[in-house]
Amino acid sequence: MDGNRRFAKKNSVQSSVGHHKGFDKLSETLKWCLDLGVPEVTVYAFSIENFKRSEEEVAALMDLARDKFKRLLDEIELINEWGVRIHVAGRLSMLPEDLRSLVAKAMLATKNNNILQLNIAYAYTGRDEISRGASHIIDGIQNKDLSPEDIDEDLLSQTLDLGEAELLVRTSGEVRLSDFMLWQVSRTVLYFTDVLWPEFSIWNLLAAIIHFQRNAPPVLPELENTKSKQKFLDKLENKWWQELESYVIC
DSSP, X not given: OOOHHHHHHHTTOOHXXXXXHHHXXXXXXXXXXXXXXXXXXXXXXXXXXXXXXXXXXXXXXXXXXXXXXXXXXXXXXXXXXXXXXXXXXXXXXXXXXXXXXXXXXXXXXXTTOOSEEEEEEEEEOHHXXXXXXXXXXXXXXXXXXXXXXXOSHHHHHHHSSSOOOSEEEEOTTOOSOSSSSTTTTTTOEEEEOOSOGGGOOHHHHHHHHHXXXXXXXXXXXXXXXXXXXXXXXXXXXXXXXXHHHHHOOO
């Protein structure tokens, strides 16, 4: 979702205004996706690299995230009625404690929804995601939950925060991935558009979908896990939910 700061500069307003417009556009785009029957949407909201920006801008982005997650929790009944499941991907330990608690509450409150999954990559980079996935597998070997024969690319894929992407859209004329979903995009259709994210319209979304329909590769069959792999992945997921519960501040 690129172009918030350029939108602010174009309209002679503060960068924080551009970021607010960007979050509003995300809400609008999710409604379009619900209407179109899209089952899963992943958005790159905040990179680990973004922590290197000015203290003022980082603080403003954290405040914006607090505000949006508080609003989401205030409207949780409507979110659950829509069937939206919230999943925040990234190194959550890097977030302020109160924001981490809000994020955990949102995920726990929507964990059983299954109409649309919204993945929010926050404090995230693809390389960090891959390194954490590899660490999970190493722990599995050391704890004898896995054998070396279990290790393959499919197992690593399932230990990552995010699943494979079918269509990746980047706005504002940038034509690089910027460390986003590096493992997952080997068969992904890429779509780049010059429109700034706050100005993204339903027509831009439909153009991206048509581009996907013209270029989509054939669907590959899903592989079944061995018992040891599935047991390891179930244990990893349970550990994840327990960790989220520990983040919640009452």
